[in-house]
Amino acid sequence: xxxxxxxxxxxxxxxxxxxxxxxxxxxxxxxxxxxxxxxxxxxxxxxxxxxxxxxxxxxxxxxxxxxxxxxxxxxxxxxxxxxxxxxxx
Amino acid sequence: xxxxxxxxxxxxxxxxxxxxxxxxxxxxxxxxxxxxxxxxxxxxxxxxxxxxxxxxxxxxxxxxxxxxxxxxxxxxxxxxxxxxxxxxxxxxxxxxxxxxxxxxxxxxxxxxxxxxxxxxxxxxxxxxxxxxxxxxxxxxxxxxxxxxxxxxxxxxxxxxxxxxxxxxxxxxxxxxxxxxxxxxxxxxxxxxxxxxxxxxxxxxxxxx
Numbered sequence: 001x002x003x004x005x006x007x008x009x010x011x012x013x014x015x016x017x018x019x020x021x022x023x024x025x026x027x028x029x030x031x032x033x034x035x036x037x038x039x040x041x042x043x044x045x046x047x048x049x050x051x052x053x054x055x056x057x058x059x060x061x062x063x064x065x066x067x068x069x070x071x072x073x074x075x076x077x078x079x080x081x082x083x084x085x086x087x088x089x
Numbered sequence: 090x091x092x093x094x095x096x097x098x099x100x101x102x103x104x105x106x107x108x109x110x111x112x113x114x115x116x117x118x119x120x121x122x123x124x125x126x127x128x129x130x131x132x133x134x135x136x137x138x139x140x141x142x143x144x145x146x147x148x149x150x151x152x153x154x155x156x157x158x159x160x161x162x163x164x165x166x167x168x169x170x171x172x173x174x175x176x177x178x179x180x181x182x183x184x185x186x187x188x189x190x191x192x193x194x195x196x197x198x199x200x201x202x203x204x205x206x207x208x209x210x211x212x213x214x215x216x217x218x219x220x221x222x223x224x225x226x227x228x229x230x231x232x233x234x235x236x237x238x239x240x241x242x243x244x245x246x247x248x249x250x251x252x253x254x255x256x257x258x259x260x261x262x263x264x265x266x267x268x269x270x271x272x273x274x275x276x277x278x279x280x281x282x283x284x285x286x287x288x289x290x291x292x293x294x295x296x297x
Contacts (some may be wrong), residue, residue, distance in 0.1 A: 025268065029137045050289065052142040054123050071137055 014085040015041070020078060029073045035088040036066045045077025103128065108162035109150070115158050120146050131165040132262045144185060147174035167259035216278055216285045226282070230273050242275035243282070 004026035005018045014043075017026075040062040047055035048064060051071035059073075060083070066072055074081065108130045111117060117125075120135075120142060129135060131150050136142040152171040153159040161169065204276035216228040223244030259268070266280035 024270075049135070051137055051140055054119060059172070073137075 001007055010084075012086070014087075016083050017083060018046075018074065018076075018081040020076075020080050022076065024076055025078055027074055027076060029071050031071050032087075033065065033068055033071045035068050037086045037088065038064045038066060038079075039084040039086075040064075042080060042082035044079035044081075045082040046048060046075065047075040057073065103130075107160065108165045110160040111153065115153065117153075118149055121279040122147055129278060130162065131168055133267075146173040159240065164259075164262040168263060171259045173258075173259070173263070185277070201203065214272065226278070228278055238273055240273065240275050244278045261285045 003029055004022045005016045007016045009015070028082060029038045040058045040060055042061075043058040048058050049055040049072060050066075055075055064067075109121070109125050111121075111125065114280055122131075124131070124133075124146070125137065127135075131147065134143050134146055137144060147168065150159060150161070150165070151174070154161060154166070154169045175186045176183050177186060178184070214228065214230060216226050219225065219227045219241065227239055227241040229239055231238075261280065264280060266275060266276075268281045269277045
């Protein structure tokens with residue numbers, strides 16, 4: 001399966017980068033199998049949306065908790081989006 | 090990726106056919122306000138397709154439309170005039186009307202490979218009716234990674250209404266069929282059932 005981001009693992013965390021030329025259509029609604037803490041490292045106008053909620057702008061330094069099985073997606077902004085993801089056992 | 094021409098065309102169409110123009114003083118949800126503030130149509134509903142918030146927005150706009158409190162463009166009008174988002178109770182279960190499932194059945198490719206090893210041959214890009222499956226139709230396609238993927242689509246509890254001009258137009262708008270080009274998704278096949286009417290046993294070969 002192809003993903004719309006590049007990813008490296010660093011000290012137990014996933015560092016994920018979405019390029020600014022990613023196709024909107026690839027940023028699909030999805031859910032994950034584990035709880036996650038996501039820290040925004042770099043964002044320029046990107047937004048995050050949880051199911052049944054309105055999109056929220058992402059800013060560098062923001063920390064978001066995403067419960068497992070919670071539908072969510074990101075919405076493209078300008079520039080790249082870089083996040084650090086920590087899965088919670 | 091959308092090109093500049095498409096974006097410009099949408100811009101001009103939006104200017105010529107404004108939608109979600111609500112009369113002054115009307116109370117509305119945050120969701121509807123968000124769509125108005127961001128110049129989004131109902132067809133471009135920001136919420137996940139067929140989620141509770143998605144249906145709530147459709148029903149809210151329908152209520153306003155029926156009271157003459159909102160102006161809509163043609164596509165949004167078709168949407169609120171359909172049964173989309175209306176609920177009926179069947180066997181003590183709430184069923185949303187006019188909401189065919191667009192669910193991708195991302196079967197484990199290894200399972201399909203195994204099936205092939207057991208001698209099961211599958212024809213690619215030939216949709217067929219499923220028997221007893223969770224969806225009405227299915228098709229085997231080559232996935233982007235080169236494996237074989239089974240895509241299931243269509244709600245077995247609903248009729249394919251591509252022979253109804255209004256329903257077809259509403260469906261195409263709702264599911265953005267003009268953007269569905271990827272054969273590995275359920276959306277593509279749902280939008281193109283008409284092409285395969287004969288092999289799927291449909292009465293009409295109209296495109297949605």
